[in-house]
Amino acid sequence: MIDIVVIGAGIAGLTCAQQLRQAGYQVVVLDKSRGVGGRFATRRLYDTRADHGLRAVTPQGSLSAQLIQVLSDRRLLQLWPRQVAFLGADGVLSATVAAEPSYTSPQGASAIAKCLAVGLEILLNWQVQAIVADTGIWQITGMTASGKALAVAAKAVVVTTPAPQAQAILAKQTLPAEFLAALDAVEFHPCFSVMAGYKVTALNLPSWQTCEISHGNLAWVGLDSSKRPQSEIPVFVFQSTAEFAQKHLETSDLDAVARMILAEAAQLLAPWLATPKWFEIHRWRYAFPSRPLNQDYLSTTDPLPLVCAGDWCGDRLVESALQSGIAAAEAINRQLDKRSLLGADFFAHL
Numbered sequence: 001m002i003d004i005v006v007i008g009a010g011i012a013g014l015t016c017a018q019q020l021r022q023a024g025y026q027v028v029v030l031d032k033s034r035g036v037g038g039r040f041a042t043r044r045l046y047d048t049r050a051d052h053g054l055r056a057v058t059p060q061g062s063l064s065a066q067l068i069q070v071l072s073d074r075r076l077l078q079l080w081p082r083q084v085a086f087l088g089a090d091g092v093l094s095a096t097v098a099a100e101p102s103y104t105s106p107q108g109a110s111a112i113a114k115c116l117a118v119g120l121e122i123l124l125n126w127q128v129q130a131i132v133a134d135t136g137i138w139q140i141t142g143m144t145a146s147g148k149a150l151a152v153a154a155k156a157v158v159v160t161t162p163a164p165q166a167q168a169i170l171a172k173q174t175l176p177a178e179f180l181a182a183l184d185a186v187e188f189h190p191c192f193s194v195m196a197g198y199k200v201t202a203l204n205l206p207s208w209q210t211c212e213i214s215h216g217n218l219a220w221v222g223l224d225s226s227k228r229p230q231s232e233i234p235v236f237v238f239q240s241t242a243e244f245a246q247k248h249l250e251t252s253d254l255d256a257v258a259r260m261i262l263a264e265a266a267q268l269l270a271p272w273l274a275t276p277k278w279f280e281i282h283r284w285r286y287a288f289p290s291r292p293l294n295q296d297y298l299s300t301t302d303p304l305p306l307v308c309a310g311d312w313c314g315d316r317l318v319e320s321a322l323q324s325g326i327a328a329a330e331a332i333n334r335q336l337d338k339r340s341l342l343g344a345d346f347f348a349h350l
Helices: 011-022 062-073 110-116 163-169 177-185 242-247 254-268 318-335 343-349
Strands: 002-007 027-030 042-045 048-051 084-087 093-096 121-123 126-134 137-144 149-159 187-197 210-213 218-223 235-240 278-291 298-300 306-308
Touching: 002 011, 002 137, 011 027, 011 110, 011 149, 011 318, 027 149, 042 187, 042 278, 048 235, 062 110, 062 318, 062 343, 126 149, 126 163, 149 318, 163 177, 163 278, 177 298, 187 242, 187 254, 218 254, 235 242, 235 254, 242 278, 254 278, 298 318, 306 318
Parallel strands: 002 027, 002 149, 027 121, 084 210, 149 306
Antiparallel strands: 042 048, 084 093, 126 137, 137 149, 187 235, 187 278, 210 218, 218 235, 298 306
């Protein structure tokens, strides 16, 4: 039997698992994806890569500032010098000043998550289907991507998936009404991200690296290849508005959705954006918390130690994920052996 199972290998889950591992617990992390990171997502494609989730890391608080410093010292992060543009409802494109410095990884955002995952036991392609208390232990059942049924037993569980996914895997277990009500109150905005590569010369490229858009179906456009000087072709990432994503969320033909986004980018910014050399699209059902929990975690010991956490606990994404992960580790520790957690030294393992 495992001490603690952490479900979800995003930043909150990895942070929580590292805290508990450093304190001496046996920890296993489960995730349904092929890699770690959650929204710290990088797609490898056509001899290049693109960050289609988190745009960049910004210092939103003390924890994210520490993360930036540590990873910059290890040359995993670098400052992303960028010109920022704003497209108003009048169609006028104007330059604006970035509110804060942004940092990116030349290897892609997923490299940050891989660094946080060092030393952890992680089972990927593992879709958790249910968590049920049975004779004093948690039974976690699921299935691999190949269809093989799997099960693990643990003294305690930390769930760091988006709140609706946490609800689904906890549905077979009776839990306190106030716990479930708090989880149910969390809401998310969806988003589509389109990654596209172009065969154009540098003379055709815009003077900006990111562009905020105030109207229509596009919310943000980034010249993603500007993060990676070695990129052979220009790569853009387009992110839709929540309203557009909600309207097309269940569409089966995602390529058609991508073409709609590209067509609007062409109309608003540059005609050649409609005809990339290649493109791919990703659907984020739970892109940004629209109604966060506004506390670091949810916790119960009825019937057994259980904590739910994630960046949806706050509204600062990376900072909220780090803060929630550390707080979740402290909470589950109080319910178990009350060992000495290494909160002040969390970044020392990187």
